[in-house]
Amino acid sequence: MKVTVSRKAHFNAAHRLFRADWSAAKNEEVFGKCNNPEFHGHNYELIVSVRGEVDPVTGYVVDLKILKDLIKSEIEEPFDHKNLNTQVPEFKTLNPTAENIAVVIFNRLRPVIDQNLDLKITLFETPRNFVEYEG
Amino acid sequence: MKVTVSRKAHFNAAHRLFRADWSAAKNEEVFGKCNNPEFHGHNYELIVSVRGEVDPVTGYVVDLKILKDLIKSEIEEPFDHKNLNTQVPEFKTLNPTAENIAVVIFNRLRPVIDQNLDLKITLFETPRNFVEYEG
Amino acid sequence: MKVTVSRKAHFNAAHRLFRADWSAAKNEEVFGKCNNPEFHGHNYELIVSVRGEVDPVTGYVVDLKILKDLIKSEIEEPFDHKNLNTQVPEFKTLNPTAENIAVVIFNRLRPVIDQNLDLKITLFETPRNFVEYEG
Amino acid sequence: MKVTVSRKAHFNAAHRLFRADWSAAKNEEVFGKCNNPEFHGHNYELIVSVRGEVDPVTGYVVDLKILKDLIKSEIEEPFDHKNLNTQVPEFKTLNPTAENIAVVIFNRLRPVIDQNLDLKITLFETPRNFVEYEG
Amino acid sequence: MKVTVSRKAHFNAAHRLFRADWSAAKNEEVFGKCNNPEFHGHNYELIVSVRGEVDPVTGYVVDLKILKDLIKSEIEEPFDHKNLNTQVPEFKTLNPTAENIAVVIFNRLRPVIDQNLDLKITLFETPRNFVEYEG
Amino acid sequence: MKVTVSRKAHFNAAHRLFRADWSAAKNEEVFGKCNNPEFHGHNYELIVSVRGEVDPVTGYVVDLKILKDLIKSEIEEPFDHKNLNTQVPEFKTLNPTAENIAVVIFNRLRPVIDQNLDLKITLFETPRNFVEYEG
Numbered sequence: 001m002k003v004t005v006s007r008k009a010h011f012n013a014a015h016r017l018f019r020a021d022w023s024a025a026k027n028e029e030v031f032g033k034c035n036n037p038e039f040h041g042h043n044y045e046l047i048v049s050v051r052g053e054v055d056p057v058t059g060y061v062v063d064l065k066i067l068k069d070l071i072k073s074e075i076e077e078p079f080d081h082k083n084l085n086t087q088v089p090e091f092k093t094l095n096p097t098a099e100n101i102a103v104v105i106f107n108r109l110r111p112v113i114d115q116n117l118d119l120k121i122t123l124f125e126t127p128r129n130f131v132e133y134e135g
Numbered sequence: 136m137k138v139t140v141s142r143k144a145h146f147n148a149a150h151r152l153f154r155a156d157w158s159a160a161k162n163e164e165v166f167g168k169c170n171n172p173e174f175h176g177h178n179y180e181l182i183v184s185v186r187g188e189v190d191p192v193t194g195y196v197v198d199l200k201i202l203k204d205l206i207k208s209e210i211e212e213p214f215d216h217k218n219l220n221t222q223v224p225e226f227k228t229l230n231p232t233a234e235n236i237a238v239v240i241f242n243r244l245r246p247v248i249d250q251n252l253d254l255k256i257t258l259f260e261t262p263r264n265f266v267e268y269e270g
Numbered sequence: 271m272k273v274t275v276s277r278k279a280h281f282n283a284a285h286r287l288f289r290a291d292w293s294a295a296k297n298e299e300v301f302g303k304c305n306n307p308e309f310h311g312h313n314y315e316l317i318v319s320v321r322g323e324v325d326p327v328t329g330y331v332v333d334l335k336i337l338k339d340l341i342k343s344e345i346e347e348p349f350d351h352k353n354l355n356t357q358v359p360e361f362k363t364l365n366p367t368a369e370n371i372a373v374v375i376f377n378r379l380r381p382v383i384d385q386n387l388d389l390k391i392t393l394f395e396t397p398r399n400f401v402e403y404e405g
Numbered sequence: 406m407k408v409t410v411s412r413k414a415h416f417n418a419a420h421r422l423f424r425a426d427w428s429a430a431k432n433e434e435v436f437g438k439c440n441n442p443e444f445h446g447h448n449y450e451l452i453v454s455v456r457g458e459v460d461p462v463t464g465y466v467v468d469l470k471i472l473k474d475l476i477k478s479e480i481e482e483p484f485d486h487k488n489l490n491t492q493v494p495e496f497k498t499l500n501p502t503a504e505n506i507a508v509v510i511f512n513r514l515r516p517v518i519d520q521n522l523d524l525k526i527t528l529f530e531t532p533r534n535f536v537e538y539e540g
Numbered sequence: 541m542k543v544t545v546s547r548k549a550h551f552n553a554a555h556r557l558f559r560a561d562w563s564a565a566k567n568e569e570v571f572g573k574c575n576n577p578e579f580h581g582h583n584y585e586l587i588v589s590v591r592g593e594v595d596p597v598t599g600y601v602v603d604l605k606i607l608k609d610l611i612k613s614e615i616e617e618p619f620d621h622k623n624l625n626t627q628v629p630e631f632k633t634l635n636p637t638a639e640n641i642a643v644v645i646f647n648r649l650r651p652v653i654d655q656n657l658d659l660k661i662t663l664f665e666t667p668r669n670f671v672e673y674e675g
Numbered sequence: 676m677k678v679t680v681s682r683k684a685h686f687n688a689a690h691r692l693f694r695a696d697w698s699a700a701k702n703e704e705v706f707g708k709c710n711n712p713e714f715h716g717h718n719y720e721l722i723v724s725v726r727g728e729v730d731p732v733t734g735y736v737v738d739l740k741i742l743k744d745l746i747k748s749e750i751e752e753p754f755d756h757k758n759l760n761t762q763v764p765e766f767k768t769l770n771p772t773a774e775n776i777a778v779v780i781f782n783r784l785r786p787v788i789d790q791n792l793d794l795k796i797t798l799f800e801t802p803r804n805f806v807e808y809e810g
Contacts (some may be wrong), residue, residue, distance in 0.1 A: 002265040002268075003237060006266070006267075008262070008263040008264075013716060014714040032470060033756035036758065038758035038762055039758050040756040040757060041717055043801045043802065057154075059229070059230035059234055061234055061266075065167060081715040082715060083713035083714050086713050099459045099461075099466055116222075126683075127410065129411070130410075131410050137536040137538075138508070138536050139538075140536050141536070147311060150311070167350060171352065173352070174309050174311065175284050176285070176310055177282055180397075188331005189504045189508070193502070196504055197336065198435075216306050218309050238532075257386055261282060262280075262315075264312065275773070324774045326770070328770065329769070329770035364599070368545070369599055372543060398547065399547055400679055402543075417666060418584055419578065419579040419580050419623075431673050438621035443626050443627055444554040445552050445620075446553060447552055463610050487580060488578035491578050637729075638680070639729045639735060643676060669681070669682055670680075671678050675681050
């Protein structure tokens with residue numbers, strides 16, 4: 001009896017899209033206004049979903065208080081009110097597109113979540129754009 | 136040509152998380168403030184999704200008026216403005232976690248929905264926590 | 271140069287509508303299913319709005335971190351995961367309608383917020399019903 | 406490393422549900438108030454989701470500016486502020502249920518989106534009813 | 541002790557903007573795509589707000605069940621799944637802009653709501669456009 | 676017969692809170708994580724409301740197409756995907772708090788909107804924090 005349990009969280013961050021190995025003109029051509037060298041930013045809304053068997057004793061797939069604390073320590077604290085490009089190590093060499101941010105969040109959470117649980121990341125970059133990654 | 140059709144509904148209910156066969160201290164340790172013996176409550180927002188072939192004559196997978204009425208009679212009327220622990224029979228011996236509530240809703244709707252249709256329950260316990268169950 | 275600044279918060283609670291000095295029949299007649307003696311509950315979504323001059327030095331009407339902490343200590347901690355009727359003192363003798371809850375929240379926050387600031391409470395009892403109170 | 410990328414869009418349109426080969430009485434019986442011969446209408450909210458490999462060079466599955474422009478030219482311009490029954494060719498012989506509208510949107514977008522990408526359409530007919538189609 | 545109490549409702553309708561005493565060209569020039577002679581439509585989301593003294597006996601400004609029923613009989617039933625221009629009498633000679641629809645709703649509700657209560661109508665024509673009218 | 680008409684818009688931007696005439700320590704003490712020298716960012720959601728007489732000829736307070744275009748040229752284009760501190764002139768000497776951003780938006784729109792219309796700005800910095808300014 002498998003159930004998916006999801007928890008919403010959020011962080012506000014600056015970023016820009018660019019590749020250091022490309023010219024300014026090439027970055028501008030490919031990434032447009034997202035390439036602004038002075039940065040722009042978003043309220044990222046994050047949904048962390050875990051799927052697994054319901055524990056017949058507690059009725060929980062996972063204790064949401066524990067999941068909430070993990071999201072806080074692993075994602076919200078290192079990402080919130082930060083510049084993703086300059087202050088989150090993974091993005092020093094990786095373009096912080098919504099796709100790549102979702103993958104980085106997945107990779108940070110995967111090791112600290114029970115391996116019997118499937119993990120899925122949904123990340124809203126804006127209320128109109130979002131991405132999903134399941135590993 | 137399979138399409139998934141979803142209908143939103145809602146009910147407001149009181150509940151507490153606990154096991155009658157555990158001590159108060161053990162319940163408190165595991166369920167924290169959700170174990171308040173005086174109960175707390177939620178506006179549960181429910182999404183019932185059915186998936187099946189589009190009827191080439193009507194263009195419907197299911198008549199949403201019929202689905203809406205089924206959700207009303209099978210779920211909203213017995214759950215709305217109720218105490219789940221004391222007034223919904225399944226939870227007299229089952230902890231009313233979001234996971235278990237979703238399973239109970241699925242089990243109540245499954246027999247009254249065409250067996251050719253897949254059924255999925257999404258249940259928001261709060262705007263920030265939700266669960267999904269597909270049987 | 272007056273600006274209104276608003277902060278959202280939330281608490282989940284059980285309640286019932288009734289008057290101890292009325293018969294069960296009278297309570298049932300007036301309050302209908304909201305009078306369920308076993309309680310029901312809601313995810314109350316709260317908006318606290320303060321209006322005042324923008325401080326020309328900081329650009330703040332109020333430091334939202336301070337407002338957030340006040341809402342947490344004065345409202346969220348005493349109300350969240352509680353039974354309003356039995357565990358929040360004001361409602362031992364006051365019917366916990368949305369109207370009265372908003373007034374109680376106002377009365378709890380008014381003394382701890384700068385008297386130069388106007389205060390307004392918006393309280394969603396459900397996503398479809400809400401009340402506003404300005405003192 | 407596959408990621409799903411989604412973009413929201415919207416269009417406002419009139420429609421009615423009916424079959425030209427049925428009597429008025431039969432249409433009324435099956436489609437009820439949705440069969441109003443004078444039409445009614447909706448704000449359709451559309452989510453277009455594409456799933457594929459993240460390009461290791463750009464960090465994109467798809468350039469959302471390009472996807473946004475495709476949705477605009479293929480769906481928003483021909484559907485927005487239109488009468489679906491009389492002004493969108495597919496519905497001259499097809500009942501414009503939410504299910505059929507989602508299929509038509511899929512069929513219009515599928516040829517113009519990279520065949521290496523999976524496509525999924527989610528269409529909200531109202532904030533309470535929605536459908537999903539993946540081909 | 542005055543509190544404002546609000547209730548949300550909704551109706552789906554077709555409409556077009558035009559004046560019968562203008563040429564097609566003039567209508568097109570002023571109302572653009574909203575003038576489509578084949579109609580378009582919206583999911584109108586309505587908020588009805590009443591403001592008055594909290595009854596010290598019940599704790600209510602108004603019984604929301606009564607308000608909900610009034611909105612249903614006076615607005616939802618005559619407007620839902622209708623063509624506003626051709627099936628709602630006021631709009632046979634009045635352009636059904638969001639502004640005018642809000643005024644018409646106010647004028648229909650004002651006589652049936654206690655004259656000691658202030659009334660305010662908020663009408664969302666789309667999730668992005670809305671109007672407010674207080675008489 | 677005065678009606679308020681509102682239009683939603685949005686822009687994504689980077690910012691930091693600080694005063695150039697304060698030490699880093701003082702900025703850190705007052706503005707906390709909002710003072711991050713590497714910037715952070717938000718999806719600002721903007722509501723522009725205008726209040727005035729309904730034109731008896733058109734049924735409009737204002738043509739929303741014109742209002743939408745004004746918001747685009749005066750606010751969205753100069754603010755979207757920008758660094759407010761370094762790329763929007765007003766904030767070179769003004770701390771870009773939500774309060775000050777709302778005032779700047781008001782000051783940019785006031786001259787281009789009919790002086791017979793009242794203007795109000797509502798600005799969501801996050802889904803949980805917002806400000807309102809009416810001049």
